[in-house]
Amino acid sequence: MKPILLLSVLFGLVSGETGIDGWLRYAPLSSSHVKGHVGNIPSTIAVLGSTKGGPLDTAVSEIRKGIHGIFGRTVKIASKKNACHASNTIIIGTVEAFEAACSDFPSGNQLKEDGFWLSTSHNSVKILGQNERGALYGAFEYLSMLGQANFSNVAYATNPSAPIRWANQWDNLNASGTHGSIERGYGGSSIFFDGVGHIKDDLSRVPLYGRLLASVRINGIVISNVNADATLLNKDNLEGLSEIADLFRPWGVRVGISLNFASPQLLGDLDTFDPLDESVVTWWTDKTDEIYSQIPDFVGYLVKANSEGQPGPITYNRTLADGANLFAKAVEPHGGIVMFRAFVYDKLDWNDWHADRANAAVEFFGDLDGEFDDNVVVQIKYGPIDFQVREPASPLFANLRKTSMAIELQITQEYLGQQCHLVYLPPLWRTIFDFDMRVDGKESKAQDIITGNVFNRTLGGYAGVVNVGTNQTWLGSHLSLSNLYAFGRLAWNPAEDSVSILEDWTRLTFGLDDGVLETITSMSMASWPAYENYSGNLGIQTLTDILYTHYGPNPASQDNNGWGQWTRANGQSIGMDRTVSNGTGNAGQYPNEVAAAYELPETTPDNLMLWFHHVPYTFKLHSGKTVIQSFYDAHHKGAETVQDFQFAWAALKGKVDKERFEHELYRLRYQAGHSIVWRDAINEFYRNLSGIPDEAGRVRHHPYRIEAESMKLDGYSIIAVEPAETASNYTAIVTNSTGTASTKLKFKDGRYDVAVNYYDVIGGRSSWELYINTRKIGTWKGDMEDKLGHAPSDFLDGHSATRITFRDVKISKGDTLLIKGKADGIEQAPLDYVAILPEGVID
Template structure:
C-alpha cells in the first residue's frame, strides 16, 4: 500500500479498465489526510451477510483500506468505545445506544450522517438507507473531503429504477457495452458475479430496483427454470438493497413456454386471466419474496395489450396491480403508447398520443400503479418539450423515464453528458392550475400529494469492463442516480464529483473533462438536430448516423414536414394538430404564439418558411448551417482538450477515450456535411458564409484515376461528399486510386473519409510518391463497441486524420484498398488540411 500511496503522490497512475467505475477507492496522498482522525473500529449493527448493513460495514472497511491504507476491523456488537464508526438502522442504534438526540425525520431509504462527535454515525431509516449513507461518506473521503457534517438525507422519489433492455438470448436491445450480464441462450446465466457488481454500483448512487429484462418481454422469462434463475439474481442483489423488477409480456397467458400452461386468452377482464396472473405472481414471489414489482409495455410498437380486447389501459394495469398488492409490489405502466399515423393528415400527431390515451383514465388505476412517462412526448430526442402528460394526471402517481443508453444520441460512441438535458425537463414549471408545478415535484408526489412516484432510466450495461462501452458515458449513469435522489442538484457539481471519483482530483483533469462534458450536449444538438426539429438520425434502421429523409413518409410520425419552402410541425391549436392545447394555460399560450416560443423549440411547434427570422436575427436555414458548423467545430476541440490529460490518468483509459473522441470529431463532420447538404439541396438557399458544398482542400475519390476501384453512388446521397464514393470492383480484390497533388508544398493534416461496414475487415494504405503515410483497417465493429451499419451510409462513414504529413506540389497520392468479406474498401474523399483548417 505504501507503494500505491507513493505512486499517487507522484502523480503516477496504474492502468485501469473501468470495472470499478466510481468505486475505486484510490489511495489519497498521505499528506492530504495526516491531520484526519480515522475510526479505530467499524460497528455494523447486523451480522447477517445478506443484510445491507453488513454490506455497509464491509464496504467501509474496503474504503478505508483503499483510500488510506488502513485496516479497520468490523464487528457486529454495539460498543461504547470512542473513535468508532457505527452503521445501522436508527431503530437498531437506539436499542443499543439509547434515544438518538434530535432524531431526524427520514423517508424510506433515507439516512442520517454525522461525523461531528467522537463516534461517527451512519444511520438509516431502513437497512438500505444505512448502506446509502455509508456510500455517501466514502464518496466524501475518496474525494479528500474531510469536512465535519451532521445532516439527514432522504430520496425525492420512492421508486428509483433502472430498466435493462436485456433479451433472453443474451443480446441487449440498444446494447453498446457487450452482452447481457443476466441472460444467455434463453436462461439466466450461471455466473452472476457481474450482476452483484452492478448492484453495488447502483446502490452507491441510491438506485433501488433493476428491471432485468427487456420491455419487449419474452414469455420464456416466466419459465420454471428462469423463475428460479430470477431468484438467484435477487439473491446477489439483496445484500446491496437492490430489488428485482420484472418486465411482462401482456399475452403470456396465451403463449406456451411459461411455468403455467396457456389458457387461450389474455383478456384482462376474463376471470381465467386474472387467476393466471395471480398464480404466476405467487410463483414469482416464492422465488423472489422481495420483488419490487412489474414493468409493463402494452399496446405499443407491436406489443400486445388490453386494447386488443377493447379494454382500457387501466384495465390492463390493474390486472397486474391487484395480485401485487399483498406483497407490496408496484406496477410501472409505460405511457409509451401510440398508433402508426398517416403523414398526409396534417392533424395527425404522435406527440399527442400519451395524453389522448391516459388523461381520461386518471383516477381509474389501482393505488400501486405508477405511470412511467418519457421525458418528452416522442422518443428520447436531443431536445423535446416536457411531456404534457405530467400536467394531466392529478390522481395517479407518475415517474419520469430517462435514457442513459444513448439510443439517438451517439450510442456511447459520441460523448453526450445528458443531465443538462434532463434538468430542462425536471426543472420545467408546467404551471398546473396557475400554480408552481415543477416536473421534479410532480414525480416526487409532492405536487399532487402522492406517496408513490419515480425516476427511471433505460440503461444498457453489458459485459464490457466499462459497463456501457465507454468510460465517459458512465457519467450519465452516475448522475441519473444522483438526480433520482435529489433532482435539485446541479449537473456540473454532480459531474465533478464523478470525475474525482472515477479519475482523480487533479485540477486539470477535473477542468478538462468538465469542459468537454458540459459542452457535449450543445455540440451534439447543433450537429444532429436543432431548433426543435428532433434528432435527424436514421429512425428506420439503427438510430445512429444522420439520415434526415427517414423522418418523413412513414407511420412513425417523427416528421419534420420539410420541403423546398418550409419546415416544422404545426402543433398549434389555431392551425395545426392542437398539441399545444394539452398544456396548462400559461404554457399553452407560450407555445401557441410563435413570438413567445423559444427558438430551440420553434420547429417542434410551428411550421415556418426557411427564411423565417428567429429571435437571434438569423433565418432558420442559416441557423441550420451555422449550428452544424459550430457543433462539429466544438467536437474537434474535445480531442486536444483530452490530450492535455496524458500522464495525468492511466494510459489504458486515456487511450480508449482518445480513440473515441477522435472518432467523434470525425463523425461530427459526417453529421455536419450530411445535414447541411441535404437541406441545401432541398432549399437551394446558399450559406451566406460560403461553406456548404465548398471544400477546396478535398480530393473526391471518384475524381482520382481508378484501377480495381469503381464509382459507387451512395444512398442516401448526402452520406458521401458529392454523392459518390469508390469501392473495389469485387469484394475479394484490391483497388488503387491515384492522383497528382495540386496543393502547395508544405506540411498538412491528411484526412480520409471512408466506409467501415459490418461483415468484413478491409485494409487501406496511403502513399505519397511510394512513401507510406497512413494505413488502417476496417475493424470498427470490434473497436467502437458496436457495429453501426453493413451499408455504405452515414453510419458506416468514418473520418481519420494523420498529422504532420509533408508533401510537394506534383507528388502522387496513391490509395490502396483491399476488400474483405462484404466490405469493399470504400473511400469517399481525402483532404490535405493546412494547420487550423478543419474542412
C-alpha cells in the same frame, strides 16, 4: 449469495483500470491530499441492527474495503459493549437499533424510507439509516467524501425525492444465439441471459452491477426488455431469477421483470389474455404468487402494452387501466408495484396534417386519470416522442392529477451517439426537471410533479433505461458511465447541479488532478449542446435514421413514414405545426399558460420553434437568424466544438492510466470525424431541399478536399451512395479485391493534416495504406465493430461513414498521394474523399 463470491466482490477480485469498478475504485490518495488527516480516520467500526447477508453487512464490508484502498488502513470490528460512545469508531446501523442501544439519535432529523444521517467529527463517524439500505447509502456517501479527500466535519440528514428509483434493462432472452443481446445496448451482451432462452449460469457480474447501483441509491431493477418474452416466466427461468435476486439483495436492489401481456396464451394453456377474463386473472394471480414464493421482496412488474406490436388490453376493447389493474391486484397482497408505460401509440397517416404521435400519451391516458389502482405507476417518457436531443416535457405530467407517475429517462444514448459520441445527459434532463407546467396558474416544475409534491402523490419516481453489458466499461465507454452515476444522484435529488455531480464522478473515477477535472468537466458540459447543434437544433429532433439504426444522419427518413417522428420538411418550409389553431393541437395539451406561449411563434423559444411551428426556411428567429442559416451555423459550431475534445483529452496523457486514456482517445477522435459527417449530411440535405445557400459560403464549398472519384483509380470503381448527402459528392469508390486511388497534389510546400473519409460497414475488416510518393504515412482497418458498440450498418451511409486524420504530414507541391485499399468480406475498402488541411483548418 454464496459467501465466497460476496467476499471476492467486496475485496477486489478484479484489479486494474479496466473500468469494471466505475467510480468505486477506492484509489490510494497521495500524501499531499491526506497529510494531517490520516490520524482522524477511525480504526474500528461498530454495527447496530444488521441482518445476516443484508445491506448493512455489505456496508461494513464496503467501508473496510474503501478505507483499506484509499489509506491502506485496516478497520476492525468494534466490541458492541461500548458501541454507543466509542472513540475512533464508525458507528453504522439503523435508527431503530441505534435508539434502542444508545437513545440519543439527533432530534429534528426525520428520515423517510431509505434516508440516512451522516455525522463526521474528527475520528468519530455516525452513519444511521432509516433502514439497512439507507445505512448502505450513507456508507457510500462517506466513502465518496474520503475518495475525494473531503475530510470536512458534517452532520446532516438526507432523504430520497421519491421511493421509486429503478434501472430498466432492455436485455433479451434470445431463443437462438450465443449471447443474450441487449436492445439499444452498446456495451456488450447481457449479464443476465445466455442467448438461448435462459438465465446465465455465470452471474458473477450481477453483484458488481448491484454495487454500482447501490452506490448511487438506485433501489430497484427490471432486468428484462419491455418487448418482453413470455418464457422468462417458466420454471427454470424463475429459479434463475431468484438467484439474480439473491445476488442483488445485499446491495438493497430489488428485482422486477417486464411482462408480455399475452403470456397466459403464449406460455399457459389459455386461448385468451383478456384482462377481465376470470381464467386470465387466476393465471396471473397464481404466477405472481409463484414468483413471490421464491422472491419475497420481488419489486413488481413493468408492462409495455399495445405499442410497437406488443399485445395489450386494447386487443379485447379493454382500457389500459383494465390491463394495469390486472397486474396491480396480483402483486398488491405482496406489496408489489406495477409500472405501466405510457409509451403507447399507433402508426399514423402521414397525409393527415393533424396526426401527431406527440399527442398519443395524453390521448391514451388522460381520460383514465383516477381509474388506476393505487399501486400502479404510469411511467412517462420525458418528452412526447422518444428520447430526442431536445423535447418539451411530456404534457402527460400535467394531466394525471389522481395517478402516480414516474419519469422515464434514457441513460443509454439511443438517439444521442450510442456511447460513441460523448454526450453528458444531465443538462438535457435539467431542461425537463425545470420545465414549469404552470398547473392551475402556479409554479409546477416537472420535478415537483414527478416527486408527488404538486398533486400530493406519495408513490412515484424515476426509471432509467440503462443497458449495461459485459464490456469492462459497462456501457462501452468510460466517459458515458457518468450518465448512470448522474441518474442515481438526480433520482435522489432532482435539484442537484449537473456540474457538481460531474465533478464528484470525475474525481472518483479518474483521480484528483485539477487538469483532469477541468478537462472532463469542460468537455462533458459542452457535449450535449454540441451534439444538439450538429444533429438537430431548433427542436427539429435528432435527424438520425429512425427507420434503421437510430445512429447516423438521415433527415429524409423523418418524413413520409408511419412512425410519427416527422419534420414536415418540404422545399419552402419545415417543422411540425402543433398549434391548436391550425395544427395537431399538441400545444393545447399543456396547461393554459404554457399552451398560450407555445401557440405563437412570437412566444415560443428558438430551441423549440420547429417542434411547435411549421415555418418558412426564411423565418426570422428571436436570434435574428433565419431558420436555414441557424441550421448551417449550428451544425458547423457543433462539429467545431467536438474537434477540440480529442486534443484536450490527449493533453491528459500520463495523468490518466494508459488503458482508459487510449480507449477514450480513440472515441473522441472518432467523434470528431463523425460530427463532420453529420454536419455535412444535414447541411447538404437542407441546402438541396431549400435551395438557399449558406451566407458564410461553407456548405458545398470544400477547397481542401479531393474527391475519391476524381482520383486516378486502379481496381476501384465509382458507386452512388444512399442517402446521397452522406458522401461528399454523392459518390464513393469501392473495390472487390484490391485497388489504388492516386493524385498529384497541388498544395504549396508545407506540413498538413491529411484526413480520409471512408466507410466501415459490418461484415468485413478492410485495410488501407496511405502514401506520399513512396513514403508510408499510415495504415488503418475497417474494424470499428471491434472497437465501438454502436449499431452497425451494412451499407455506405451516415452510420458507416467515418474519418481518420494523420497529422503533421510533410507535403511538397507535385507529390503523389496514393491510397491502397484491400477489401474484406462484404466491406469493399470504400473511400469518399481526402482532405489536405493546413494547421488549424477543420474543413
